[in-house]
Amino acid sequence: MAQTIRVVVNGRTVERSVPERMLLVDFIRDELGLTGTHQGCTYEGVCGACTVHLNGEAVKSCMMLAVQADGEEITTIEGLARDGALHPVQKAFNEHHALQCGYCTSGMIMNAVDFLRTTPAPTEAEIRHALIGNICRCTGYQNIVAAVAAAAAAMRARAAE
């Protein structure tokens, strides 16, 4: 009824005994105290608030069990900044007012970071298509799309340096 798992979370290996039925999102929030990952819908897996990276890819952490992450690498919103400097997507969300209440924000950013890794120069249509899995109840999406586009440009500029 419980299993010991070792997961690399934001670069640090953690070892815990968890019940098999524990959702990955509950492991992240309740066991590790990383409450930047939010929980919006939980049952259906449609809101995207719980998005984290599993081995670098955006996944909904309410749609996996914690035991499935054994031996894998998880990155949460808390693990994006490098040496105290925000990730370019985080910076762009701040600069473009891409959030109001902030509930959707960590999921949006985690999805966008994975998206820009695979699509460094997206069109606006591609950005909108990429964000379908993340619901925002506040912003109307305009500024989120603008922030992702700005982050893409900033990351391309940095890569070209």
Added chain:
Amino acid sequence: MYPRPIGEYHRPASLHEALQLAGSGRGGAIYIAGGMSLMQALKSRVAEAERLIDLNHIAELRGIAEEDGGLTIGAMTRHRDLAAQAGRLGAYEAIADAAAHVGDRQVRNRGTIGGSLSWNYVAACLPTVALGCGAVVRSVGTSGERVETPIDAFQKGALTTALEEGEIVTAIHFPRAPAGAGSAYRKWGIVHDALPVIGVCVHVQTADGRITGGRFAVTGLADGPARSARAEAQMAQGFAATDAAAISACAAAAAEELSPPGDAWVSADYKKELIAQLGREMLALAAARATGG
């Protein structure tokens, strides 16, 4: 919020090991693939897992390979990887059409073609493409016996398939198509990339610019995906691949024949209109792809 307690979680590294775990005679074993349908069922306690067997670490279940001029797709191949094949699937472009719009990025990063076919939800994209394209489902039972099941026999109605307890889908095979074949899939949902209210997959055979036969499959019906015999009869009779009137008549025949259920959001008549419209578009697109147009 939790699922009911799960007795055991196993992570086999081979098909053989997975089958041994499932076939140990103790019952209560459930496979998990992408989890994009199963986790909903576990969390809402519609399903219960005494023993959960995770297929995500079995390398032999993944990948896309050419085989005898056809296409073989491992059951654990994810929607994302199928979508990435757009433009390279020849007669089976419908697979990428469908995979590219399943749910959202996060769902496509996890969900698999094998899971989608095994779940056989009444409104789902890949099962409809498999039916429309005449796929063959390869599976292996706990006795180790390998089985090939034509998709028409594999799908047994809403959420039901020919799979027996413990049987694992290993791959979906799309047989070699003769020259001049093409396919297309599109759905209409309440919101962008949502589950289809109606989805249509058409696979056509052409010769000298004429449609000479094909398959016409629809999702969004009460009993899971179904083919339209009337539309297929018109395709078998043949018409020019660019004949807009014949294409419309063919799709209209499918709309007349099939009976989608009305619901709180979309009436039955509107769904019939969707079959006619999507049918027209997909027939035209499949024909254009088949004739290189």
